[in-house]
Amino acid sequence: MFDWISGFIDAVGLAGIALLMFIENVFPPIPSELIMPLAGFNAASGEHNLFAVITAGSAGSLAGAVLWYWVGMRIGTDRLKRLARRHGRWLTISPDEIDQSNAWFKRHGGMAVMVGRLIPTVRTFISVPAGVSEMSFLKFLTYSTVGTVAWTSFLTLAGYWLQSQYEKVSAWMNPVSTSVVILILAWYLWRVATYRRRVPKEGSTQ
Template identity: 40%
Template structure:
């Protein structure tokens, strides 16, 4: 849950600008994690339920905001590029350039599904745009997949906020559990990777 001041800022932005304000907040959440969409979107839905915002406008503007935010991160990935990414990754302990190559192979096989479904997974919603940029996924394809995935996610949360009305904050509680599961899974995978890499490194030293 975002802090009260941040929540008030988003609410004020929507009050002042209406649906475009919701779109701006959604664009910013791609770049600033303290502004999660699972709070912004239900709040927009609540605003729709009170008549402060039009439903169709809210859906269109928030989806446009999601695409703009994703494009910014896609641009960051394109700027980094393959060679710069490998150079940066090679400086990270226990990570090798071959890991980047394996990731590239995986993304080339599953990139379209990753971009589409990734828009519906906390944490990965924003991050998936970076490898798409690094691998230079065709921009029309990226825009299409991002728009569709974002539209589904945004619609679900705006409608939930609309249905719950003043109880819109309950949505954040449900998603918080989902987010913790995702983060926990990622941390376990990271620990498994580190352990496996350390064991492999020690075995190589013993053989040497």
């Protein structure tokens, strides 16, 4: 994948970096842990301006976050609660838990969005509950920008400073990303298995 990403960035330039980061936020299998260190390496070799690379990567990533935020807004609380009544076990959440989640998100959502943008896999989907809970777009965009720029800058600067050794960033980050995915999958399976115990009334209708 390194060669493909490198060739794409060489061919399309900064717009290619933005597009790849947008796709990474919509379709996670193309990881930012590969895209941005490689873009940073290209900046170190003089092909692109470092600030422009960070800006392009952050802009593409934010565009993906806004798309998921819009999806959450379109789904809305009422529709999500109807889905929870019908398919609560597989969604791992009940209508009451949705209300509790919205209340929590309205109190702490800004920090959750900012930190979530720093966590592999989580950063892709943290925008959905922000939209569902109707967090103001300005607040969402502000916290998302802080988290996104921090993450994008870290990866880009790692590739910039390591230069030809930028593959080490991927070698270190890939196991971290894999571990996060495994933990999320394990958490989901646990939520499915314990659904009746947590919400017996809804679970009895599944």
